[in-house]
Amino acid sequence: MKVPFLDLGAQYAPIRAEVDQALNAVFSSTAFAGGPFVASFEEAFADYVNCEHAIGVGSGTEALWFALLALEVGPGDEVITVPNSFFATAEAISICGARPVFVDVSPDTLTMNPKALEAAITRKTRAIIPVHLFGQMADMDPILAIAERHDIPIIEDAAQAHGALYRGKPAGSLGIAGCFSFYPGKNLGAPGEAGAVTTHDANLALQIRILRDHGQAVKHDHQMVGWNGRMDGIHGAVLNTKLPYLENWNEARRSHAELYRKRLAPLPGLQVPIEQVGRRHVFHIYALRVQGRDELMTELAQRGVQCAIHYPVPIHKQAAYQDGNAPALHLPVAEASAPKLLSLPLYPELKPIQINYVCDQIERWVERRTVKSRIGRPSSRLNSRPTRREATHG
Ligand SMILES: *Cc1c(COP(=O)(O)O)cnc(C)c1O
Numbered sequence: 001m002k003v004p005f006l007d008l009g010a011q012y013a014p015i016r017a018e019v020d021q022a023l024n025a026v027f028s029s030t031a032f033a034g035g036p037f038v039a040s041f042e043e044a045f046a047d048y049v050n051c052e053h054a055i056g057v058g059s060g061t062e063a064l065w066f067a068l069l070a071l072e073v074g075p076g077d078e079v080i081t082v083p084n085s086f087f088a089t090a091e092a093i094s095i096c097g098a099r100p101v102f103v104d105v106s107p108d109t110l111t112m113n114p115k116a117l118e119a120a121i122t123r124k125t126r127a128i129i130p131v132h133l134f135g136q137m138a139d140m141d142p143i144l145a146i147a148e149r150h151d152i153p154i155i156e157d158a159a160q161a162h163g164a165l166y167r168g169k170p171a172g173s174l175g176i177a178g179c180f181s182f183y184p185g186k187n188l189g190a191p192g193e194a195g196a197v198t199t200h201d202a203n204l205a206l207q208i209r210i211l212r213d214h215g216q217a218v219k220h221d222h223q224m225v226g227w228n229g230r231m232d233g234i235h236g237a238v239l240n241t242k243l244p245y246l247e248n249w250n251e252a253r254r255s256h257a258e259l260y261r262k263r264l265a266p267l268p269g270l271q272v273p274i275e276q277v278g279r280r281h282v283f284h285i286y287a288l289r290v291q292g293r294d295e296l297m298t299e300l301a302q303r304g305v306q307c308a309i310h311y312p313v314p315i316h317k318q319a320a321y322q323d324g325n326a327p328a329l330h331l332p333v334a335e336a337s338a339p340k341l342l343s344l345p346l347y348p349e350l351k352p353i354q355i356n357y358v359c360d361q362i363e364r365w366v367e368r369r370t371v372k373s374r375i376g377r378p379s380s381r382l383n384s385r386p387t388r389r390e391a392t393h394g
Contacts, residue, residue, distance in 0.1 A: 003345045003354045005306040010349035022237040031233040038236030049172045051198040053205035056231030060159040060181025063195040064092035067155045067177040070207035073098050077126040083314035084334045085131040090315045102316045104331040111138035118146050132161035135284035140166045162187040163250045165280035172198040194235040252348035253283040263359035267366045286346040293342045303361045308343040
């Protein structure tokens, strides 16, 4: 059986007529760059996230960059974030001229550890970027309390968390700004590159609108140096068409994740993702932690199951962030998880029969490994071969 990691065609097929109609509307009105389709998506998305404002931009990376620029983060500043994210989180900080300060994550959720955050705050800290990793929000209450005590703004990296909740509050609504990506494979995906910043703050929203449009609030009146960071019309139109489906898609992801959990949680040597109390996980990624990850991934690939790794190398270990003069940074939780993480296929249109097939293959691998390790041990009962049951659970 073939189980792809992602199947964007399966998402497009049932909504094809609507999406094509949206594209036709953009072409008929030639509203290609910014314009009314972007404006109406901004309104709908702000509403969905429970924020006053949403500003459509060119990508999630740009959303992070503009949020930082609007907060006047620049050279000499420090921004605290986590190393187990997509590279863009740190990159946006660096491209502002500021220095990313990486702190470790909590072992249960792999999101920002509030204690590590508090310990990393200095007089230079100008912002904090927790990442809502894989679709589950970081532990925002303690993070917000620490940020408030030190009067430092929080920018949420919500690029993987459209529709995630923390004590009933949507991702992107808790910090001064929420940054979303609509990269095609995200929970809400555009037909290309797109992103948005959400905020309750009217002034910040205005600053970002000016920044994404060459520093002008009014045409030909450039108050500052900005950038060309507008969202395209086709993205606004297609995202607006897809937004009403997002809740159902997220529910489908959640029920697939529950099926995975039921089958995989009992297996020895595997750690499945756990939804924390008071949080709604939207499972952008379903990442197991397993010793022997590469071997399992190869075996699954041989059996037609396509997996991925998020992320093989923590950002502070990437070549771009090596500084020969600084002492090597050691972040044990993030570093220990990187070689164990394996992302299984998960998308709304995935079928239970496919999930069960994936789980069957993992179960077989775990069983064989358990038998092997028994035989390898000097005390193993070579003469009385363990039964299947004993081998699995012993
Ligand atoms: C996807 C992603 C980004 C970047 O978004 P793009 O739209 O690809 O620029 C940033 N942070 C995280 C956590 C992401 O997953």
